[in-house]
Amino acid sequence: MRLLHTADWHLGKVLCGASLVDDQAHALEQLVHIASDFRPSAILISGDIYDRVVPPPEASSLLDNILSMLVREVKVKVIFIDGFQDSPDRLSFAARLLENQGVHARTTLTGSVAVELMDEHGPVRIYPVPCADLPTLRNFLNRPDLIHPSEATRALVQKVRAAHPEGVRSVVVAHTPCMGGQPSPSEPPIPPHSWVQPALFEGFDLAALGYFHKPQSVGSKNVQYSGSLLPYSFDEAGQTRSVNKITLDVRGRLRVEPAPINPRRLLRRLEGKLEDLIATSFDIPQGDYLQIRLTDEVPVADAWGRLRAIFPNLLSVEHPRMKASLPLELQRPEDAAFFSEFHREVTGQAPSLSDLVLLGELSATPEPGGP
Ligand SMILES: [Mn+2]
Structure with missing residues (x-):
């Protein structure tokens, strides 16, 4: 059988x-x-x-x-x-x-x-x-x-x-x-x-x-x-x-x-400095779902926006050295995913980066009376 x-x-x-x-x-x-x-x-x-x-x-x-x-x-x-x-x-x-x-x-x-x-x-x-x-x-x-x-x-x-x-x-x-x-x-x-x-x-x-x-x-x-x-x-x-x-x-x-x-899009992890990743982007299949880990030792302006313009299926950017300065989306992907889905249900569109930054700041604020 x-x-x-x-x-x-x-x-x-x-x-x-x-x-x-x-x-x-x-x-x-x-x-x-x-x-x-x-x-x-x-x-x-x-x-x-x-x-x-x-x-x-x-x-x-x-x-x-x-x-x-x-x-x-x-x-x-x-x-x-x-x-x-x-x-x-x-x-x-x-x-x-x-x-x-x-x-x-x-x-x-x-x-x-x-x-x-x-x-x-x-x-x-x-x-x-x-x-x-x-x-x-x-x-x-x-x-x-x-x-x-x-x-x-x-x-x-x-x-x-x-x-x-x-x-x-x-x-x-x-x-x-x-x-x-x-x-x-x-x-x-x-x-x-x-x-x-x-x-x-x-x-x-x-x-x-x-x-x-x-x-x-x-x-x-x-x-x-x-x-x-x-x-x-x-x-x-x-x-x-x-x-x-x-x-x-x-x-x-x-x-x-x-x-x-065979997956429709592969999951792929990349690691490197922002400018190097942008310079070598033509080697990377554009359609894959990407997670990028930045190794820059200094803050980089609008990494998400610049990388997303090249990689339409970029889903996550981590910058471990600069974690405190990153929006929630980049720090706690699960919370951001939950919020994004809620936002889509209510408004019909994905939250903007500034929405996510605001959410990140709010969730980092200690509750009144808390430690
Ligand atoms: Mn299961």
């Missing part, structure tokens, strides 16, 4: 104030092509479909388009769960209606049931495990004694495994970090008592997991992280992303073949 495994799409992701929806659409078009060539029985999406609980409308319409293409044109089943950054209730909208169309959303424990697929060797049971929080799991398992999220995840996976009939091939789909995995900076930090041992998945032919954004297997070959759709932080510049073409043979043995996703 052929399965296509992907995870961590983070639709609606904003990187340093720039929406990546067009990049995500470009990546998902490739996924549709990979699926139509590979002809899997199902596509498994292991959570973090959206980047946040309330995704922007363009992210919802992208998911709508891609699901329609996969189901109607490629004629493949889609099985997905939620991740730490999704809203399970929003993702399960119309789930019972979609079930008949071949879209199997499993984002709440109440609706959690296996999806059985068939090939010429017989059935394969897919167990999508929703990404529930500790109180929900305690309640569902009737185990008030569970203290850590990892214990609750373990109890849930063991329960699923215990009910699985012997001799039938099995696949579990979950969103959880495994000990020994290699994290990336674009993942939300998860406390150590939420991490599970990869041996938890020993009884399954395949654990198709989400959470780690770098593609990897952890512990043994059956524990697979497909990785995120794209690299999602400048610390991941230069890394590649892929989806996994997986083949399960009659005995449940795996073949895993990554199919690379």
